[in-house]
Structures are given as C-alpha cells and as structure tokens.
Amino acid sequence: MDNLSNSDKHHGLGYHPSPSSGDRLDRSITETTGYSTLSGDSFRNCRTNSETSSFSEPADDNSCSDEPSPLRWPITKPVTSHHDDFTSLGMKQDIKVVDETNNDEVVINSELEMMKERFSKLLLGEDMSGSGKGVCTAVAISNAITNLYATVFGHNLRLEPLPPEKKSMWRREMDCLLSVCDYIVEFSPCQNHQDGKSVEVMTSRPRSDISINLPALQKLDAMLLDILESFQEAEFWYVDQGNLPLITNPSGSFQSVIHQKKDKWWLPVPCVPPGGLSEHSRKQLQHKHDCANQMHKAAMAINSSILTEMEVSEIYIAALPKSGRAGLGDAIYRCICTSNEFSPDYLLDCLNITSEHEALEIANRVEASMHIWRRKVGMGHSKSSWEMVKDLMDDVDKSHILAGRAETLLLCLKQRYPELSQTTLDTYKIQYNKDVGQSILESYSRVLEGLAFNIVAWIEDVLDADKSMKHQD
C-alpha cells in the first residue's frame, strides 16, 4: 500500500499515529474489492467538504467526474440535473406538484429523496453504470459505513462535542444503513396453542448475532458521543501546531507539549492553564479515559468475534502455501514442532519482534499455517484406504497439535500487540463477505473501535500536558 496516502489517511481520520488503528481502518478499506479509489477519495474529501455524507459526498467532488470509474460516487451533481431532465420529461410529477402545494410534504419528500439516493447507490453496488458489475450488497454497506465514519469524524481531532449537523447526519444515515438489519431473520420452531392443543409452528425472529450485538454497538455509539458531548466546557484548550508562531497566549506548558508532540504534528496541541487542571476535572478526565478504554475493548471484542464467525474465502484457501512448514518458515516451525513443551511466550521472546509491522507479518504466517493444518485434520477423515489409516492418523494427530499450537501462538501475539491491525485473513473475509448482517456488525464495530481508540488517545494527550505542566511548577 502506498505509504504516503496511507499516512495521509491516518491524519484525515485523526488517528493516533500508532500504525495499528490507522492501518486497521486503512486495510479494511483499501483492500475491499474495487474500493481503494472510493475510500481514497472519500478520505481526501472528508478533509475538504466535511458537511456532506460519504454516500453523496465524493459525488460533489468534481474531480471525480473527469474519470469514468464506476467505483466512485460521482453522481449527486450530474444526477440531480439528470433527475431534473426526467422531471421535465414527466418524471416524479406527483412529488413535484406536492412540493409546490404543501410545506410538510416538501420536508417528507426531501427526506425521502435523500433516502432513495442512499439506498439506490447501495443497490447499484457502487457501479453507477447499473450494469451490475459492482460489489455485492454486503461489501457496499460495509464501505458505506466506513465512509460515513470518515466523513463525520474525519475532522474531529480534539475532545469537543460533534457539530450538531454532523451528529444528526451520523444518526440519520447510520439509522438508514442499520435498518436493513430489521429484516434479517432466522426461523425457529415454537409451541403455538390453538383451541386447547399445542402445535409446533416455525416462526421468524431476529437473527441471534444481530439481536445480541447490534443493540450493544448502538449503546457504545451513544456513550462515545456522550463522552465527546461532555467536553462542552473544558479547562483545557487546543492550539494548531501550524499556528504556533502566531500564538500569543504564553502557556507555560507550551514548549514541553511541542516537544512531546513532534511525532504527531497533524494533531492540535492540548494546552492546560498554568498550574495544570483542577483536581476535580483531572479526576473526571481520568474517569472518562477509563470508560472509553472499556468501550474500546468492548467494540474490539465484538469486531473480532464477528470476524471469527465470517466465512474463510476460497481465494484465501487457494493462496495458502503447500505446507504449514513452508508458510511458517523453518525457524518458527522448528520451535513449534520439535520442543515437547511448547511455550508461545518463550518463542515470541526469541523472535525479538521490533515493529508492529513485523508482528503483523508473523501473525499472517502463523494464521496461514494454522489453517493449512486445520484443513489437514479436516481432510484426514475423508480418506478411507485401510493400509494407510495408521500413518494417516499419526499425520492427523500431528496436524491437530500443530494447529493448536499455532492458534495459541497467534493469541499470545495479539495479546502482546493489542492494536495489531487486521491480518490478511481478516481483510479477505471482509472483502469476500456475502453476509449482510455480518458486514454491518463488522464495519459498525470497527469504526466504533476506531472512535473509542481516538478518544482514549486524546484524553491521554491532555493528561500528559497536565502532568508536564505540574512537573514544571
């Protein structure tokens, strides 16, 4: 992935420079089928025209219309006029008439028209040629949620309430996207009492994964926005680092803050009054930090549980190396294989991993080998020639053990690097997912995880500024 545009995106997203979270959103976006262009745009756009939704927004970016890429949303402007063409040609006469006569109707119709636009674009699967060569619904909705998040929160680089218009956009459009879940059901037998005797009938009910996770995510969503809302009047304030020379307010904490902020130059600098924050607001801040931290953990847990449930794409399977050993590399393979007592932590220590990037690369290899061995175990049962059963069983047992060890190793790795970004397998799962319910839960939990992560990071920045100020005194 092109690192420039990559880091570019972090900034647009107001991400803590930890590669992880930035990558987390990046990868899932840029590696989603035919999505890179779109996401790239929307991220750049969300720095320029932040008041429009990601659904319709890149449409307003005229630069889009120079390229006939069907993967963008270069539609609103052209289509509005097109829409007018149709009206003049006799389309939507009824609505138009109503528009002129009744004011409430106007409101209704504008809302309806907006909704139609959003859903229509989802139905076209981002292929505005209408030829049905776009992405499937699941991917389209996942992309829409990711883009909406970038549009609404992309500018929000500080602890302050979300602008009302953005807040309402977030609510309105998420509500629109989530509404699809209301119609996803599973069937189950249930006892039905009819004139005395009970009969068993099949009834439909919300799909369990949705009815469990969606309300939880919506609570998290609301709570995170409340935290931002709570910074209406704070004892601290922000200064853009670009404007530093112009700063007149001689906050004592300044130099030290600049110093510690060299590594995240795109973030505004939190400043605290001389003498630091009051005990009360410091305690409050600490409390909010802990809450946001819990919410981050919760969102992360839901996201990984959904990812675990998602189907492993055939393309990933096909791309797997021949053997688990080949995938893993001899060094790690020997450690995993030979020693009778397998200690994943000891192995990780030996590997002395230096960067998150390295950790991710190892995680990908371990995950691949794990799947190779699991498949071996699975396929073992399908064979049936008697003379080879014995060695086969040994083979299966060995694969079983290796798969188990790979799994624990992967787990340890993820525990050591909690912000580790999505593995190749995860991105494949998102890219080739067909399940609409899972796509909504995965993308919703992913963006909330990102938001929670940012809030935690921003609070820490303020606390640091406060600490260094107290030190100075």
Added chain:
Amino acid sequence: MDNLSNSDKHHGLGYHPSPSSGDRLDRSITETTGYSTLSGDSFRNCRTNSETSSFSEPADDNSCSDEPSPLRWPITKPVTSHHDDFTSLGMKQDIKVVDETNNDEVVINSELEMMKERFSKLLLGEDMSGSGKGVCTAVAISNAITNLYATVFGHNLRLEPLPPEKKSMWRREMDCLLSVCDYIVEFSPCQNHQDGKSVEVMTSRPRSDISINLPALQKLDAMLLDILESFQEAEFWYVDQGNLPLITNPSGSFQSVIHQKKDKWWLPVPCVPPGGLSEHSRKQLQHKHDCANQMHKAAMAINSSILTEMEVSEIYIAALPKSGRAGLGDAIYRCICTSNEFSPDYLLDCLNITSEHEALEIANRVEASMHIWRRKVGMGHSKSSWEMVKDLMDDVDKSHILAGRAETLLLCLKQRYPELSQTTLDTYKIQYNKDVGQSILESYSRVLEGLAFNIVAWIEDVLDADKSMKHQD
C-alpha cells in the same frame, strides 16, 4: 409448470384467457431464479389481502411464516415485533422520541420506515436470512415490480377507476423502485469552456436506454390509468357470473352474454341497457379501445427492444443443441436449407400450427438454431489456419444465410402470433440478467403491456355485449 396454479394466476391477474398474455407474465415470474414460490404466493395473496403491497404483503400472510423459505417476504409481521424488540433494546430511540413529540415527524417517519422496509428487502435480494444467498439486485427489482403490479391490478377485472389507495400505492412504490434509475449514468466527453480555451472533460449523464424509455413508459402508465379513471360513470355495468341466479335485473342482453362468456367464467359479465349503448358512448369506447391498443403496441415494442439488448446467458448457450439442424428438426431444417428461394410464410403455412403453444415451441427451436448459426459465424473469424480457410468461409457463409433465414422465420411467427408469450431465451435473459437498468425497463414495460392488453380485452367485451344487444332488437 403446474397448469392449475398457472391458470390460477391468469385469473388472479384478471387476464384475458388467451394463453399468451397470461403466460407472458407467468413465465417471466415462475422462471425467474428462485422466484416461483414468491410469485405463486403473491398471486394468491393478491386475491386475499389486496390492500397491501406485494413488497410487504405476503409478509402479512402468516402461512408464510410456517416455512423457512428465504424466497418469500414473510417478514413484516415478525419483523415489526422484532423491530419493537430492538426498540425496547434501545434501537431507533431518536425516532421513537420524535414520534411522541411531533406530528409531522410521525408522518415523515412512517413514510421513511416504509421506504426502508422496501429497500432493505431489495438489498437482501429476497433472502431474509441476510446470508447473501438471495437473487441479485436486478432480479429482485424485476420481481418486486411484477409483484407490485399483481397486487395493485390483480383484482381489477373490469373497466372502472382504480381504488384511490391502490392508485397511490402504485405511484408511491413504483416511484420508489424507479428512483434507482436516477443514479444510473454513463460517462461521455463534453467540451468545457474554462477562461477562454475549451477543454474536453468526461461528464456523466443518464444512461441513454433509460432516458429514452423510462419517461415513455411513465407516460404510458399515466395514460392507461387515465383510461381506467374515465370509466367513473359508464352506461354499462358488470355482474359476477357466480351471482347470476340471484340477478333480478332482467337485462335482455343477458343470455347471449352468458353464452359468449363460457370461456372466461372468472370475469364479471358486462351488461348494457336495453337498446344498447348510446351512439356517443359507443364512439368514445371505440376511441379508448384504439388508444389502449396503441399503448399495448408501444409497451410491447419497448419490452422486446429491451429483451433484444439483454445479454444472452451462458447457461442458455451451454444448453443449446450441438447443431442448428438438430435444434430445428429435419422437417423445418430442410425447408430452411434446401430451397433457394426461402419463403417463411409458405413454410409457416406448411407447418399448419394449431395452437399458440405449438407456435411457441417452434419459436424456441428456431431461436435456438439461429443462435447456434450466429455463433458459428462469429467463431469463424477467430480461426486462422490457412488450408481450411476456403471450406471454413463456405461454412461461415452458409451459417450466415441460415441464421438470417431463421431470424426472418422467427419474425413472421411473432407477427402471426402477436400475443406469443416469452420464448425460453427471453426467460433466461430475465432470470440471469445482472443489469439493474434493463431489469427495471423490462419488467415495467412487461406489466404495462399486460395492463394495456387487459383494458383492450375488457373494452372489446363491452362492445360485444352492445353488439349482441343491438342484434336482439
């Protein structure tokens, strides 16, 4: 196809018993991917609860919920409750709050909720499990339009205005389905004048097939409804044939009418006053008949032009017989092949076709052979070995001629049987179509064709009743 449910559908659709038009809708419905259940239902349903849309209607039919078929719409009822579950779980709090506070908002929200339901079901592609195993958007929209037509017009078996609630449902839901077209565009270069010099930029504009055909179809739609509307106060009236014994009104025309109506027992009997219709209203009726007839021709022309443009499914190609001769059968093949002067009309005379069904069967065979020969011509160019070029060219020329003759034969056949129902190729095209624009144009023109056909037939019935009455005097 099961003939019972088949004819059943005709009646539900209020079709003239000519197999053609009935079949026309039937085939396209029952042979659309995984559609038979749904369509079957919706047709039965539209006889029971006619006030609900086909989108949501079978949902209200509890019988649906005993079977976990993902191809139905067994959702509204369950999901409403499910929706409530979610609300109680904290979903859509904002909307709920608004509902209680503001009345206009209630209107807006109910409209929005309806729209969300419709679009969500389209997005799920009729697979309410959300697992993405449903039909593609193109097929889902085509099915939705076919079902909406059956729900709104399925009961309308006589010349009378459409009930207002059905009229508004038709407008509202078609508007909702057609709105997808507003976002289907094609890109084209256009001269753009910037500070003096002109630059060529790509701009998007409505896809030409849509901008040409959709407004035309919407005009036809409006005009057909106007014709029905014009029968507010007519000189004739209807009597259900079931109620005949109970009839007290001794209309002289009665016996004769019954007589001529044995073959369409499910249609109400048009009755005219003793002495027949007034000259004025007879003329008016004749005029409306001619208009409706023109509209029927127009809708049919658009439908067949869209069908011609639709891609030939690989599955159809794969199912073609080895040779054009085999497909056509020796008898016809000899006529098409040997005679130097080929006269399709003479050939058709020789075949003395007795039924529409037979005509359709021959049309299918001719169409299949035509495609086999066309493919031969096409493939001819791809070959390149020199020594075989000569015989190859002969072969290609022969295939070319045969394909041409088959085409003219098919044309003549369709001219002789203007109400011939869809050929196998057409149903394959509809079933495997991925193009959303074409699916909307095809289904919209198909249902309008059906409506126009019925209006023409019903007017003819009244004119016949009038004629026979005049004869009696």
